[in-house]
Amino acid sequence: MTGSVGAPAERREGREKVSGTARYAGEFPSPGRAQAWPVPAGVARGRVTAVDTAAALAVPGVLAVLTHENAPRLAEPDDPTLALLQDARVPHRGWFVALVVAETLEAARAGAAAVRVAYATEEHDVTLTGSHPGVYVPEEANGGHPAVREQGDPDGAFDASAARVDVAYRVPPLHNHPMEPHTSTARWEDGRLSVHTSSQGTGAVRAVLAGLFGLPEERIVVTAEHVGGGFGSKGTPRPDVVLAAMAARETGRPVTVALPRRYLPAVVGHRAPTLHRLRLGAGADGRLASLTHEVTTHTSRIKEFVEQAAVPARVMYAAPHNRTVHRVAALDVPSPSWMRAPGEAPGMYALESALDELATELGMDPVELRVRNEPDVEPDSGRPFSSRHLVECLREGARRFGWAGRDPRPGVRREGPLLLGTGVAAATYPVMVGPSTATARALPDGSFLVRINATDIGTGARTVLAQVGADALGVPLERVRIEVGSTELPSAPLAGGSSGTASWGWAVHDACAGLARRLAGHAGPLPGQGLDHRADTTGAADAESDFARHAFGAHFAEVAVDTVTGEVRVGRLLGVYAAGRILNARTARSQFVGGMTMGLGMALTEGSTMDAAFGDFTESDLASYHVPVHADVAGIEAHWLDEEDSRLNPMGSKGIGEIGIVGTAAAIGNAVHHATGVRLRELPLTPDRVLTGLLDRRT
Amino acid sequence: MGNLQHRSQTTLRVNGKPHTLTVDHRRVLLDLLREDLDLTGAKKGCDHGQCGACTVLVDGRRVNSCLLFAVALDGCEVTTVEGLSGDGGGEEPHPLQRAFLERDAFQCGYCTPGQICSAAGVLAEAAAGHPSHVTDPAAPSGEPVPLDREEIRERLSGNLCRCGAYPRIAEAVEDVIP
Numbered sequence: 001m002t003g004s005v006g007a008p009a010e011r012r013e014g015r016e017k018v019s020g021t022a023r024y025a026g027e028f029p030s031p032g033r034a035q036a037w038p039v040p041a042g043v044a045r046g047r048v049t050a051v052d053t054a055a056a057l058a059v060p061g062v063l064a065v066l067t068h069e070n071a072p073r074l075a076e077p078d079d080p081t082l083a084l085l086q087d088a089r090v091p092h093r094g095w096f097v098a099l100v101v102a103e104t105l106e107a108a109r110a111g112a113a114a115v116r117v118a119y120a121t122e123e124h125d126v127t128l129t130g131s132h133p134g135v136y137v138p139e140e141a142n143g144g145h146p147a148v149r150e151q152g153d154p155d156g157a158f159d160a161s162a163a164r165v166d167v168a169y170r171v172p173p174l175h176n177h178p179m180e181p182h183t184s185t186a187r188w189e190d191g192r193l194s195v196h197t198s199s200q201g202t203g204a205v206r207a208v209l210a211g212l213f214g215l216p217e218e219r220i221v222v223t224a225e226h227v228g229g230g231f232g233s234k235g236t237p238r239p240d241v242v243l244a245a246m247a248a249r250e251t252g253r254p255v256t257v258a259l260p261r262r263y264l265p266a267v268v269g270h271r272a273p274t275l276h277r278l279r280l281g282a283g284a285d286g287r288l289a290s291l292t293h294e295v296t297t298h299t300s301r302i303k304e305f306v307e308q309a310a311v312p313a314r315v316m317y318a319a320p321h322n323r324t325v326h327r328v329a330a331l332d333v334p335s336p337s338w339m340r341a342p343g344e345a346p347g348m349y350a351l352e353s354a355l356d357e358l359a360t361e362l363g364m365d366p367v368e369l370r371v372r373n374e375p376d377v378e379p380d381s382g383r384p385f386s387s388r389h390l391v392e393c394l395r396e397g398a399r400r401f402g403w404a405g406r407d408p409r410p411g412v413r414r415e416g417p418l419l420l421g422t423g424v425a426a427a428t429y430p431v432m433v434g435p436s437t438a439t440a441r442a443l444p445d446g447s448f449l450v451r452i453n454a455t456d457i458g459t460g461a462r463t464v465l466a467q468v469g470a471d472a473l474g475v476p477l478e479r480v481r482i483e484v485g486s487t488e489l490p491s492a493p494l495a496g497g498s499s500g501t502a503s504w505g506w507a508v509h510d511a512c513a514g515l516a517r518r519l520a521g522h523a524g525p526l527p528g529q530g531l532d533h534r535a536d537t538t539g540a541a542d543a544e545s546d547f548a549r550h551a552f553g554a555h556f557a558e559v560a561v562d563t564v565t566g567e568v569r570v571g572r573l574l575g576v577y578a579a580g581r582i583l584n585a586r587t588a589r590s591q592f593v594g595g596m597t598m599g600l601g602m603a604l605t606e607g608s609t610m611d612a613a614f615g616d617f618t619e620s621d622l623a624s625y626h627v628p629v630h631a632d633v634a635g636i637e638a639h640w641l642d643e644e645d646s647r648l649n650p651m652g653s654k655g656i657g658e659i660g661i662v663g664t665a666a667a668i669g670n671a672v673h674h675a676t677g678v679r680l681r682e683l684p685l686t687p688d689r690v691l692t693g694l695l696d697r698r699t
Numbered sequence: 700m701g702n703l704q705h706r707s708q709t710t711l712r713v714n715g716k717p718h719t720l721t722v723d724h725r726r727v728l729l730d731l732l733r734e735d736l737d738l739t740g741a742k743k744g745c746d747h748g749q750c751g752a753c754t755v756l757v758d759g760r761r762v763n764s765c766l767l768f769a770v771a772l773d774g775c776e777v778t779t780v781e782g783l784s785g786d787g788g789g790e791e792p793h794p795l796q797r798a799f800l801e802r803d804a805f806q807c808g809y810c811t812p813g814q815i816c817s818a819a820g821v822l823a824e825a826a827a828g829h830p831s832h833v834t835d836p837a838a839p840s841g842e843p844v845p846l847d848r849e850e851i852r853e854r855l856s857g858n859l860c861r862c863g864a865y866p867r868i869a870e871a872v873e874d875v876i877p
């Protein structure tokens with residue numbers, strides 16, 4: 001062991017990124033490249049009855065206008081959101097009904113503005129309520145989780161409990177908004193398709209394109225060398241890549257489709273709104289007897305996606321009587337999809353807020369209440385945990401934060417117009433891992449080359465995988481080169497579900513360890529082309545585990561609430577994580593802090609609204625949908641425990657890309673309650689809501 | 700390729716080199732840099748002045764290049780992230796670029812050129828005595844404004860980072876304050 005793993009190695013692509021030479025999907029110049037601009041549907045439900053493209057085609061520089069009448073026919077996709085320009089149906093506002101291809105961006109945009117679309121509109125319904133008549137219980141929620149689980153008699157046990165909390169929470173629709181909008185450049189040549197795309201996984205992009213265009217995968221190359229963030233919204237191909245491939249085929253030119261920012265909310269997926277009802281019943285000692293978490297959410301008419309927000313309640317606390325339920329209504333809304341920690345982020349906001357309410361009800365310290373309900377095994381499955389150090393995270397966080405001696409009384413710490421408070425919440429995220437392949441090659445000059453179709457969406461995957469490889473080879477990090485981000489490389493799963501590093505790292509480890517064994521048995525100089533070893537973790541990485549495997553964490557927040565303006569400022573945010581072995585201290589810290597920052601946005605500023613009349617998201621751009629900015633982020637700290645877990649993968653790592661967001665909103669909301677005595681149960685905690693809450697409390 | 704009436708010849712200096720182009724009047728500086736000059740360091744995050752990813756320096760001041768019509772910049776001096784270090788080839792990074800690297804002040808890197816150019820603008824503004832929203836109103840006018848954390852955060856708030864690299868970015872900027 002040379003000890004690369006764990007070291008704070010600098011990002012391998014860092015220089016390119018700070019010098020501006022790192023190229024993203026829309027930044028590969030190629031002669032004759034055309035630009036395309038989509039036309040979104042202007043109605044929430046109906047059919048396109050006519051598309052008048054004459055004026056658009058008359059715009060100088062416009063090459064073509066694709067509509068459902070003339071676009072290339074695609075095979076039916078598994079993902080209905082990719083059946084673009086195939087029929088006249090408009091399933092929601094913002095659905096693309098035409099694409100204008102032109103010599104320049106300006107001409108494409110002017111052309112798109114000149115397309116006239118006539119619709120036969122139908123009544124639409126986009127408003128989710130708990131009592132919506134269309135609400136049903138699906139077969140399963142996202143991730144293959146059963147929609148309903150029940151143990152014991154949760155209602156009876158609730159009624160019989162000494163302390164009870166029965167509360168409703170609401171999380172609004174949220175948007176991923178990676179800084180790089182979804183972008184693809186496609187080019188056809190001799191029946192072969194090559195694509196640069198902004199995606200979390202090019203393997204899936206290639207497979208989908210092959211299916212849609214009826215092409216063998218060998219004739220398609222998809223690359224994603226640098227990706228400007230994804231946060232779930234680039235997990236599978238989105239409309240940009242399909243449109244680019246269609247337009248390139250139609251015009252015979254390379255075509256770039258860079259989706260305009262304000263079109264993203266309607267077409268790349270969003271976090272669906274969730275309505276939560278929590279019922280917690282506990283004895284006077286704080287031990288939960290009954291836990292019910294029921295979630296109602298929406299999906300679109302064309303695709304069922306059910307945010308699995310009640311799933312974390314199956315993992316977190318020991319409650320002998322419990323029920324978790326997901327319900328969903330299919331509305332005329334854009335299709336929801338993954339956004340960072342789907343399920344856990346909104347679910348843990350509700351559960352951890354309710355737990356705080358229970359602590360208040362019991363007059364018990366919220367850290368102690370959580371400790372008291374620590375389960376011996378995973379509550380829902382009965383399986384032992386491969387490792388679970390939530391209590392240690394809470395204790396370590398409390399120590400670092402200075403929690404001891406906290407005055408539990410709400411609304412009593414005043415500094416001028418400010419009310420001050422602190423809050424805590426727990427976090428969890430499941431360990432996911434998938435099979436992958438990788439190759440490692442030893443070259444005569446003493447260097448090594450690792451090849452794997454991993455995707456670095458900003459996580460530092462290149463760097464971390466090189467570290468894993470270096471250690472498995474037993475060589476210094478500088479001697480290992482790595483190639484990622486292309487379907488020309490050994491196939492590997494996407495960067496999603498916090499599973500990338502575990503899945504890829506396993507294959508890289510096996511390839512490098514195998515190569516090291518070969519080298520040990522090799523005498524004499526290496527052949528000119530070097531010595532190769534290939535690994536495939538199928539069968540190992542996807543084997544069922546006898547253990548429940550999750551990362552855990554604890555979040556602590558300190559807030560100041562301005563009683564005059566209603567503004568909440570987070571002075572300190574601290575997270576402690578138990579996420580297995582941390583493979584690169586530098587990039588890991590950035591991931592944890594990044595997740596917490598997004599959680600801060602979820603708590604205070606981010607919220608989208610389905611406009612009932614128009615049927616679209618009102619907050620569709622970055623001027624109206626407020627992601628956190630520099631001034632919102634004062635102090636964020638991330639720490640971790642040295643957690644050893646041999647039941648995960650050869651590196652002993654758990655995913656770290658998502659857990660940072662998970663408990664953050666609840667910790668902040670709980671701190672706001674501690675500061676003000678007001679319990680706000682709908683995110684985000686904007687000044688209007690805070691002020692209204694403060695006023696209600698006074699009257 | 701467009702009606703000639705709607706195109707004009709424009710000369711601007713970009714990273715020290717003069718460029719004369721016949722530009723579509725609708726073309727914004729960002730697209731001129733990216734599409735005409737293949738300087739793709741300036742990023743397009745929103746095209747509407749809402750994110751700061753396209754920040755470059757025009758005559759030494761930071762601007763959202765997606766909001767400036769190129770045709771109106773005749774005679775201007777534009778500096779992009781590629782030209783920040785001033786050595787042309789970008790071999791020797793600017794101190795801000797080095798600080799961003801050392802602090803790991805980015806993840807996906809898409810906001811990074813904008814953050815770096817914006818920070819370069821901030822340093823110059825503060826040195827020239829430009830106050831910000833959080834500058835003490837009693838501070839003497841025209842004097843250089845000391846850049847503490849709060850000043851840095853306030854002044855960089857037009858540059859969004861969805862990866863949440865904010866704390867490291869503020870530290871990186873602090874590192875280069877003279």
Ligand code: FES
Binds near residue numbers: 742746764765
């Ligand atoms: S691209 Fe110019 S501000 Fe966003």
Ligand code: FES
Binds near residue numbers: 179228807810862863
């Ligand atoms: S580094 Fe990704 S948006 Fe800032």
